[in-house]
Amino acid sequence: MSPKLLEVDSIEVFYGEFQALFGVSLSVDKGELVALLGANGAGKTTTLRTISGILRPRRGRIIWRGKDITDTPAYKRVEMGISHVPEGRGIFPKLTVYENLRVAAYTKRAKEKFSESLEMVYNLFPRLRERRNQLAGTLSGGEQQMLAIGRALIQRPELLMMDEPSLGLAPKLAREVIFLAKKLRDEYGITVLLVEQNVRLSLKVADRAYILETGRIVMEGTPEELEKNPKVREAYLGI
Ligand SMILES: Nc1ncnc2c1ncn2[C@@H]1O[C@H](COP(=O)(O)OP(=O)(O)OP(=O)(O)O)[C@@H](O)[C@H]1O
Ligand SMILES: [Mg+2]
Known part of the structure; x- marks a missing residue:
């Protein structure tokens, strides 16, 4: 079996003494559109920054096409095909x-x-x-x-990571930008890792999603699985 395009393996990330991520693991296969969802302060941006090499995990590894890139500098990861649309643009x-x-x-x-x-x-x-x-x-x-x-x-990029692209946009534009993630995957063949607080819209475009809460992945599944989950319905979909 060929390796996943991206594997995040049990990363622990700190800001000084403050621990932001507690063993976060996730994977993205080539051609997938994966959503990483969660509330303010959950650790979504920290996760993307660790994948792009701006932050170093204290423990755990980042694997790209089967190769450990945990110690690879950020600019080289861009050369390898990992690009990041940062939070705040x-x-x-x-x-x-x-x-x-x-x-x-x-x-x-x-x-x-x-x-x-x-x-x-x-x-x-x-x-x-x-x-x-x-x-x-x-x-x-x-x-x-x-x-x-x-x-x-x-x-x-082969992998495009988007950090809350819908933030601060009017509802119509927010919807457009989230659907753009799907267009980029469908029409341009770009693999996408989409970070969003807009759970409802993200589940409309994603193949799979992870839910991050205070530095831990608490749920993972297809949109259908997550939409059925009572906890997701209550906490993230307001149903
Ligand atoms: N530079 C920093 N120094 C200290 N703590 C930080 C720093 N950046 C983030 N944190 C803390 O790490 C935790 C995770 O932050 P992060 O920015 O990853 O959350 P997020 O899920 O992206 O939230 P949001 O949806 O609000 O952007 C938060 O408690 C935050 O206060
Ligand atoms: Mg953020």
Whole structure:
């Protein structure tokens, strides 16, 4: 059996003395759309940051295509195909849309395909093409989120990790951005790990989901399984 694309194996992550993750394990297969769900402070961002190499686990391992990358620096993981749309978007407000996309393409992998990738991003988000010379800080919230996703896509990821892309968007846009995760998987073949607080919408697009509570995975399953679970219904779906 070929290894999973990504395996997170029992990671324990600390901020100083404060322990944020207590043995979190999850896996993502090639071509899957997996949701990591949970309330404020559950440890979702911490998990993504550990996968992308911004944080180091004190214990546990990150495995990419069967290879231990726990000690691999963050920029090399981008080169290997792991890209991250950070919480709060992480764009450069004083750079234009185009410049934001260009500086995101710092890896060899991204530079080689830059013009092709730029076309792909502009075709996916025509609004960014129209506004390519506009300063990113003056874009609307929804446009900034498109740009943040564009910056990750320009790196030609195999695995795209999105940290609460719907945050701060009006309901219609929030829905669109969550369905965009599905479009990227279905039409572009990108594997997606989607972090969201919007459990209801995320379960509409995900193949599988994990629920994180105070640094521990407390449930895992298909959307059908989770939607049937009384605890999920009460705590996350408000039914
Ligand atoms: N830089 C930091 N220093 C100290 N504690 C931190 C730091 N970043 C996060 N934490 C703590 O770690 C825990 C997990 O935070 P994390 O940001 O991973 O949660 P989250 O699930 O992404 O929440 P949200 O949905 O609000 O973004 C929280 O208790 C948080 O206060
Ligand atoms: Mg977060």
